[in-house]
Amino acid sequence: MLEYIDLLMVAALMGAILIGFPVSFAIAGTAIIFAYAGWAAGAMKLNLLGALGQRVFGVMTNDVLIAIPLFVTMGVILERSRIAEDLLDTMGRLFGQLRGGLGISVVVVGALLAASTGIVGATVIAMGLIALPTMLRTGYDPRLASGLVCTAGTLGQIIPPSTLLIILSDVMSSAYQQAQYEQGKFSVETISVGQIFAGALVPGLSLVTIYILYILLRGAIRPQDMPPAPTPGGRPGLATVTGAVVPPVVLIVAVLGAILGGVATPTEAASVGAVGAILMAGARQGVDHRLILAGAAAFLTLAVAAGLAPVRLQRSDAGAADWALGAVYAALALGGIIALAASLRQLYRRDLLVGALTTTMTVTAMIFGTILMASVFSLVFVGLGGEERVATILETMPGGPTGALIFAMALIFVLGFFLDFVEITVILLPLVAPVLILMGHDPIWLAILIAINLQTSFLTPPFGFSLFYLRGAAPPEITTGQIYAGVAPFILLQIIGITVIWAVPELATWLPEAVF
Template identity: 45%
Template sequence: MELVFLGILLLMMVIALSSGFPVAFSLPGAAILSIGLAALFGYLFTGDSSSFFVEGGAIQWLNAGVTNFRSLYWDVERDTLIAVPLFIFMGIMLQRSKIAEDLLVAMAQMFGPVPGGLGISVVLVGALLAATTGIVGATVIAMGLISLPAMLKNNYSKPLATGTICASGTLGQIIPPSIVLIILADQLTSASDQASTIRKAAYKAATGEFSMPSILDVTSTSAGEMFMGALVPGLALVGLYILYILFIAIVKPGSAPPVRYEGKYDGKFVTSIFMALTPPLTLILLVLGSIIMGVATVNQAGSVGAVGAIIMGGYRLYEGKKNTYYPAILAIASTIVIGIILTFFDLNVKSIKEGDAIGIFMASVSVIVLLIAVIWSTWRIYKIEDTLNGVMVETAKTTSMVFIILIGAAMLTSAFRGFGGEELVKEFLTGIKGGFWAQFIVVMAVMFVLGFFIDFLEIAVVVVPIVAPILLADPGANVTAVWLGVMVGLNLQTSFLTPPFGFALFYLRGVAPAIVKTLHIYRGTIPFIGLQVIALVIVALSPIMVNYLPQRIALSSETAPPPINPRMQFCLEEYLFDYYDNQGEQLRDHINTLGGIDINALPVKWQKELKKSLEQALNTFDLVEKVRTAEANLTEYSHEYRPHHEYVRGLQTKIRIIRKKITEFKMNWTRFSRSDAPDTEYLNRIKAKIQKEETSIESLEKQIPETWSAIRKRYVELEKDEIKARRNYRNNVDQAYEKIVELQKIISGADELASLEQQLTALETIIASEPALVAMDQIKESERALGKVAGTSTIKSKLSKARRILKKKKPKPEKAVQYLKEGLKLYAAEVDWRQQATAKIAPALLAYENAIKNSIGIRQQRRLLPDQVKSVARCQSIHRDFSLQF
């Protein structure tokens, strides 16, 4: 019966949407009504309002929807949604202040003389507007009003002209900053958590282990990572558009002829181009650059974009009047001054140091000047043509639409899960033969078709939360959330272009002259839809296009994980093993050079530790070969093992699904058997179904080969061998480097230790002549001083014993002095060998440490080197198959 109400839910949603009822009310309305109907019929027919839900009842699933609604606003980890109104405001402000119009005119003047140049300029402007606005409607309408008449006047093919404008206008959905990417990042964050839970359950079911290695876990994403991941695919799509227009211009010159610039290419032309292009490009650099460089979060970058749009709008709307550029000049100057101050002063007001007060004062003045510039610009756009009011109203409308749809989608998703829809989709997708890629293609095809009828936002917030956890949980593909998000974003972009309901088509139809028919627009978009499909295929086959930039930025940022992080070990070792192959002889020379020096100045203990460390360093190369051998053995056996694994795991998955069905049948049997007048015939049918499913399980279990246990055991053994070999290598290099660093630290403390001689020798007189409490305080002070010097624990131990003797009810100063003398003897010996080692051993030790710290000792460093970042980022950008470990 759950499926009946699931069908009612979907039917009500489809009827509401197709009848033109607002999406914001169609989604939650369908959810609430279907949940209410299920509860009512459950109460009427079974006496239990929760009968027709997979689990729980109406109140539980309504509460779940409310909880999802609350999380949009109160969950601090989802605060990226705050960026939505900021970017919407920025886009509408730039469109209303005619910055977009200036861009179009400037680009047309620059590229017009090139064959297809006018079309190329439209694509480039679409890309620039996408990077500054991300508002499809505003971009399409602006380019339709300005570019379409010019293209038609210059004999451009109507389908090519309209298709170029529509396609270029939709670039804002994939080129950051994009509202779609922010919404997808928000949806994929929760989807990643669900996928992680699914994968952990699968790992436990397959291996019996309760904890899954972190390297096998699902990687989540953020809006910033989505922006970085979408940048290269977005630019690739722009490149495809330009290549297509050039191809048409060459093959059919009459379809896209060159357009000569009627003016002169003089200083005035250069100035106009500079003023049209520089401000938007600067804003792009500030917004995207601050995110990519890790200087600002997405929210902060959105704020920068909004303020920048106000400044730009302030001078553009005031153009031709006195003091036009004063606010912009003040803003730029104050920003530059703040940047200079930050390089010389620490502006943390919570911990003001000596000299920082001047910097804070200067920065405060600069901020006040910046505020004056912003307020001045705001006043201008408020007074001129009531621009600010119009922008704020449009921002509020668009933002409200986005958030209300998000809330409605949260309610709809809750109802969908309550009726078992999520499990149904999961069973359908996992039942598709061909693994992840077959499932992925089906999902993308469904989204593509849905784009013909509904908007991208509904697809993003309704479909993505249902299918994304299933796709992300697949250990065979092991795709990243950012890659999946960009692929979905590229696909959803087509929802603006696909006839008959593509919004970009309607926007252009509304401003196009009568000479342009709707059929022209439809025909014009078809090639660009094909180009988007090509872009989807390229990105699908080259995940490095999406994953590399986020990985590289993350690994090179100030908050980058240290090289010892478990998730990067495989890729780091891949880099290091190649490094050992190329630089192994030089490393051996450094090891042998240190091993050949006279180390008699060291205590016997440290002589042994140093020799052991050098032996471990030399042993690194043998351990690397053992890792490679173990890896090769596992890889070789994996080819034989994989077919058995896939076959048996497929049977076991079917068995788990059937057992779940049996559990549901038993629950239904229990529920209906407790009613006042149980339907015996219905209960017998349920029993028959249970017996049938149990027979199916027995049949499936018999299909598992008897040799499976032995085959699986062999694979597990080889896998453990590789894990052990890698663990031995890691422990070896860690110990080899740690002892060198520890010894270096001890030797470098020779002067600091020697400076404590007077303080320590004075303790004997203090113990003999001063009260016990005074002597104890002095000894404790000396202990603290020794604690700052590495390798002084034995000396401190003697002083501690002396202090404890004085702490007793009957202090014994003589015994305390005895312990002190023992400590001073150790101190003298320690100072002596350290000073000798400083002169004889320290230089060679430092040279050796510098030679191995970024190879053998890399795991103990704070961050990776630039070359290592590139290699590890490239390696981690590839999706690796982990299915055999499940």
């Protein structure tokens, strides 16, 4: 029994989570119990836990992870300001006359919201409250309608920016460095968030394409499942479509463009996204559009000008021209701050700001709590010999590197039925990723395959988060069984998407190589 204590530790963790114990406490409690059990049995030395403080400090000072609360703020502000409702209404009227047009509009809006919010729960709930009743009134099959809403909402995990990709980039970068050290390289390369974002962009859009092709094909084979929708008020005009689509697209281009173009780090780009979301929400809630546009233009001008002609007023040789330019920059900053303050004031008056900040703090605390407690778990698991066991299992898999990758992907898929993506990412991946990279798998391609696999965990019963989100937002006539049945075809489409990326690695590696 002692030789399997590391496996018993994993089983105990899954048991604690399945009985409903809070995840972070389950992870830490299991680790502490088995640390002392291993020490009592002579399988582990307790002085290994001395490295725990360093691990916690490393997480809390990680520049990459600082982007998480900023992106969450951006997403929550956009969701609460009802921009999603405008998008859904406009796209539904635009595509409604097509057979399957409402389904296409849900997927397109899901992709746009994924790239501008990155929050699965907000997207699924918004579309469950707005798009699902419309599809049911039109005559859509309830299972298909439920599956579409759940699946479109999960696009926020694979289309950048997303919290999954940020956490995954940090884990894969550490795994890549560890693999290089084990190869005897001491001048190591790293993987940036920008590279993972670039790698995920084309595969994410490929998934959107696969979903739309499935809708069109099913509409042709079973037209009764998705009849055309009436469009009250007629098709929207160009001005209406532009007004609904352009603001989130501009925000997406600003954030992703800054990262992929090398203009800003992910954390800086996330702050740009948060400020942009607040300005957009302020305009949506009644702040003078001219003030918002002037503030946005001031911030944009300041960012470009400061990059092209930086000013260092603390230098002893700063002349009159430097001080004049500094005064111009200060005026631009003041103009942007005035617009930002007006937006924040309006959001506070409309009772949106406090709720958005509370949600941001809750989500951020959950993510960081899980990451920190996973550090405890992985440290004890390594101390009990689990790392060597995982490496041995992967290295002895039939089929060599391909067989090991198939086993790892299958394991991640099965764990997705029971565990959250954060838990799988920060507990399992640090153990399997270095071994897979040592076997010759490209780290960015591997990260994207894993990301799509983890995205599927939101759809797989019994604990798929998207299923719970939709269950809470769906009309009473939608049963849990219909939701489960509705996502089944889309789980198969996810597997097809993984297969496509596996067969054509260039879909994940071309853009990072071209940009970076």
